[in-house]
Amino acid sequence: MEQFLTFGVVGLATAAIYAIIGSGLVLTYTTAGVFNFAHGAAGMMAAFAYWQLAFGWGWPVPLALAVVLLVLAPAFALFVERVLMRPVQSLGEAERLVMTVALLTGCIALARWIWDPNTPRPLRPFFADQPAFHLGPAPVTWHQALTLGVAALIAAGLWLLLNHTRAGTEMRACVDDRALARLTGASPQRAARFAWILATQLAAVGGILIAPNIALDAQQLSLLIVSAYTAAVFGRLRSLPLTFLGALVVGWLESYLTGYLPQNDYLPGLRLAAPALLLFLALLVFPHRRLRGRERRLVRVPLPTPRGSLVFAGCVVLLAVLLATVLDEEGLISYGPAFSLGIVALSYVPLAGYAGQISLCQLSIAGIGAVVWAHLGGAGQLWALPAAVLVAAAVGAAIAVPALRLSGIYLALGTAAFAVILDRWVFTLPSFEVLGVRIALFDQGSVEVQGPNLFGWRLDSPAELLVLSAVVMAASSLAVGWLRRGRFGRGLIALRDSEAAYATLGGRPLAAKVAVFALSAAIAGLGGALYGMQQRTVTAEQFNLLANLPVFLVAVIGGLGAVGTGLFTGFAYIAPPHLLGHFGTWAHDVSTLGIALAGMGLAHNPAGVVPGLREEWAPLARDRVLLPVACGALGLLWLLYGTGLIGGAIFLVAAVLVAVALRIRATARQDGPPPAPDPVEWWGIRRPWRAEDREVIARGIAAG
Amino acid sequence: MASLRADDVTVTFGGIRALDGAGFAAGAGRITGLIGPNGAGKSTLFDVVSGLRRPRTGTVVLDGRDITRDTPAQRARRGMARTFQRLELFGRLSVRDNLRVAAELGSRRREAHRIADDLLERIGLTADAGTTADALPTGAARLLEVGRALAGKPGVLLLDEPAAGQDAQETLRFAALLRDIAADGCAVVLVEHDMSLVMSVCDQVHVLDLGKVVAVGPPEEIQQDRTVLAAYLGEA
Structure with a gap:
């Protein structure tokens, strides 16, 4: 019984953290319509920043906490809301999802670049020097007690905020109907900004509280979010009380599996995968719309010719x-x-x-x-x-x-x-x-x-x-x-x-x-x-x-x-x-960061870069004179390389230069000078209305 | 010859009864109107009949066979087709490909090319065959939805506000198209707010109000019905 209660307390403390993080997910989903895959990464960045200030640089813990929670987390939230999410607000759900996946990837790469993952960074629990007290037969550490207290305060605070403050009413109004809320003087943008700040602060609190229990590792901390996802899906991404309930289920499940799962070669992984399994089941069990309607905005699917x-x-x-x-x-x-x-x-x-x-x-x-x-x-x-x-x-x-x-x-x-x-x-x-x-x-x-x-x-x-x-x-x-x-x-x-x-x-x-x-x-x-x-x-x-x-x-x-x-x-x-890689060991993280940054540029080109490249190179592919010339030139260069007259690097550079020069020539042969573009107000009058015009105008309006 | 019958259909959304024992019948070669104020439950009834929504009570019978529990695809294979109040075109595909897909999804795969070309001519969109469906103006898009529904040669055709967004000339041409479709033996059910169109083409009109059928009869009778006037204009 003592063991059961002990695991129960551990599970309760873990559940409290998942509830804190999960409630942040629900807040951004309901107010901004964004399911934030990078929510755990925000918590991870906060944990690293807290370690850097409090342990790396030796700042007093309260000061480090205040800087992370009141300065860095809101600044991060404002950056995400203003720079990343607002441009894709008018686009579809998929684009918003990709943006947060890019943010998650970027945060992990950035953290690994700044904080070498091979260096251990132990994070001491709060009140670590205080002896644990007993709740019945079960020992409770002061860190666990603090975690439970913080979760209870946050639950009460969120209830008060959403039900008894003007900001909360505005947020709920925007959830129900953004357009109607705007007509009554509420500002969906202000509500979304406030929700992003609050959600990021919640992720930061969760990250700082859970980091002492596991290694301070960018990937591991970011993936803890899977447990919070499960909690949020219990609340169908909308209900805070059900999210807290879901967190309890996940926390206790993990804890009791640790305690009671038989020890053999096949089952330890099951405990690690349990939140994901539960998430999978929850997604299947809870009802969702079976047949959805059309997307708001359509990106063309290119039709390749034979x-x-x-x-x-x-x-x-x-x-x-x-x-x-x-x-x-x-x-x-x-x-x-x-x-x-x-x-x-x-x-x-x-x-x-x-x-x-x-x-x-x-x-x-x-x-x-x-x-x-x-x-x-x-x-x-x-x-x-x-x-x-x-x-x-x-x-x-x-x-x-x-x-x-x-x-x-x-x-x-x-x-x-x-x-x-x-x-x-x-x-x-x-x-x-x-x-x-x-x-x-x-x-x-x-x-x-x-x-x-x-x-x-x-x-x-x-x-x-x-x-x-x-x-x-x-x-x-x-x-x-x-x-x-x-x-x-x-x-x-x-x-x-x-x-x-x-x-x-x-x-x-x-x-x-x-x-x-x-x-x-x-x-x-x-x-x-x-x-x-x-x-x-x-x-x-x-x-x-x-x-x-x-x-x-x-x-x-x-x-x-x-x-x-x-x-x-x-x-x-x-x-x-x-x-x-020739320049340093950081190459992998920096290139992943580059991929993430390029993904964040999605709003400017939702159709992707390949259709554009295809359009650029199509004149050369269609040109019955220049295409054979290009093949011949490549063959000649290859021959020169094969006979040892030029090196591999010269071969590659020359091949690229020849291809680019012939592409430019083929484009010029096909088009002549490009016509001046029609002003937007003449689209559909001076020239036919095109499928992509709606997107272009929507993006222009979204960009202000 | 196809016939469709929906009886005693009830649908609730939370505590609200969107449909409360509603129903209608439609026969081959006839155009049946389904009218009523906004929120009366017309589109919900179409969703139930086409299988997109399960009713709480009620039955849907097609050609004497109970299809209440059939999937939308099964109903389509039994000869039912529909259009939507909110356009549901395949926006990324060309106008011709919208029609081809519809023919291919039905049982007329091998003839898909020919069917698409025939339908383009019938709905008057041959000139727009290569245009992406999403770029069509609303009137033409509505016509394309009707054409797409016809690709499977349906016995029952449910049309949900097909004339919305059409000008007077287009509506006249559309009325002729509807009569033509019915003359081929198709049972047409028409939900429409354009009363002149409904009264000019329908053989029978059902009036829905607050989820219930409040009147049934030929157009000339319905125009004089006090209950109908009250439903549209309010009690005097």
Whole structure:
């Protein structure tokens, strides 16, 4: 009984922290309409800042607390609200979600850059020198008591604020109807700003209170948010009392699993994954709208032509052959995975670009492809590759079933929870047997991955695997382009634009979603298997949720609807850390920070950069004179490099210069001087109204 | 020949009864009007009939078969199609592709190209075939929704304010299109606020007020009905 009560007290204290953090999530969702994925990261930054002031620089604790809670947290909140969120306020839910994912990624990279993760930073609990007191037989530390007291004060304070103050009334009015609230003199913007400040302060309090219980680690602290997500989903992102109740459930669940879960090799991960499992179940059990209407703003999905697709596929293979001949062994190992990771990113195109289903677990599914290939294709058996693809597809199909009930933010949360379950539990399992079949994953460490045996030809060198990956990427890109032009692709876009109309015309949303999730997972699994081959050894950490986020972000920056996004993502994700790697060990964090910052620029180009690049290079691809000239020039340079007359660096620079010069020439040949743009007030009169005009005007109005 | 019947349909939102035992019947080759003031429950009744909303009580019968528990897709395959009060076009697709998708989702996959071209001509949007649906003006977008609903050659067509956003000329052409559709044997159910359109094309009109059917009859009778006048104009 004593043990039960002791774990109960520990669970209660943890629940209090989750309740504090979760209530901040609810506040921003209800007032600003933003589900803040970076909420935990704000708490993490506050914990690091508090450590820096109080322990790093030795400031008095009250002063450090005051600076963090009253100066830094509000300043951070105002920055996020004004600079990041306001420009995307007029855009869709997906864009707001991406913005917070970018913020989360950026905060983690920034924290790891500033505070070296290899240096331990112990954070002392509050009143650590005071002996614990007893509540019945259960010992209670003063830190736990303080946590409970703070949570109770915050609960009372939020109730008073929302029900008995003008600011609270304004916030609630804006939740009900922003437009109507504005007519009555309330300011939704002021309410949102106030909510952001308050929510960030709550995250900071939560972060500072929980940091002494775990290591001060950027990733670990940011991921604690999964427990707070679960609490908030209990409150359906709207109810503070239910959020507090959800926090209690999560806190006690974690605590009692720690105390009473049998000790063996299979279950410790279950305790770590328990909040994510609970989140997944809560998302499925609580009712959401089944059929949603159309989005507020539509981003075009490019329609690739058969010829354009073939030219692109040819360019991918050509690029791979050039890289395979020009790069040295180290370069091949560094840049080769751009193609395999690009295939993983390509899996977003049918899923998110066409069907509008947000998934934050594509890299985790790639991990499944890698591990299946590693175990079944140990001697390079080619049949193991389709097997890896099929297993990944089956996992994708399984995710799709709950996806029928979820959309938008709920689907993103569900897939994030799935990634956490895989990472913390499934991938950590030792091998086990099901119906006599031995299933092995990462064997609680790493697994070695071999190259395939292609009809007697063993592909094992980095150059061979790079070309293989590029050929598979070219084929996958052709297939995805063909899909876009065909019946299935049209159906997916229709499903995304109006699920209600799709269903009432005879479409089966469940079948379409299962199909697209399975297809997308198959592509991701294929990419994962190739990625594993190129890496030689893979670990579970390479496929965790936090590894998923930057890949997703780069794909968004590229443009989720464009087939070229795969290649773009592969290189934009792989190249910067390797290029910067020569200058210092901070390269990875800084390049991730760069990705996050680019993701934050989403508001200025929601369609992504690839459609723009495609438009720029299309004249050269269409030019029947200059395209052969470009190919000939590249061939000549390659010959010069092959005969040793020029080096690899000169070859690459000259190739890029020739391509750019010919592109400029092709554009000039096609267009002549570009016409002056029509003023906005003449759109639809002097020139036809275009689909993107509404977006441009909306963005202009939003930007003030 | 298709027939549709909804009986005793009740829908509640929290404590509010949006529909309170409402119903109507529509026969093949006839145009049935469903009118009433804003908030009367017309679109909610369409949602129930097309399967987007489960009623608390009541039944929906299509061609003598109870389809109350069928999914929207099953109803569509049985020959039901609808348009929406708030436009639900596939905005990222071209006008032609909107029609092609509709034909492909139904049972007429192989003829999708031809069906799309025929419908473009029938609704008068051939010149806009390549335009993205989201860029259409409201009147043309409404026509496209009607065309899309026709792609599966439905036996029952539910039209929710299809003339909203159309000018007088467009409404006249639309009235002719409606008669044409009904003449092909389709049972058309029309929710509309344009009373001159309703009174000129409908064979039978049902009047809804506060979730209940308060009057049923031919247009000329409905125009004189005191209950209907009270529902629209208030008690004298």
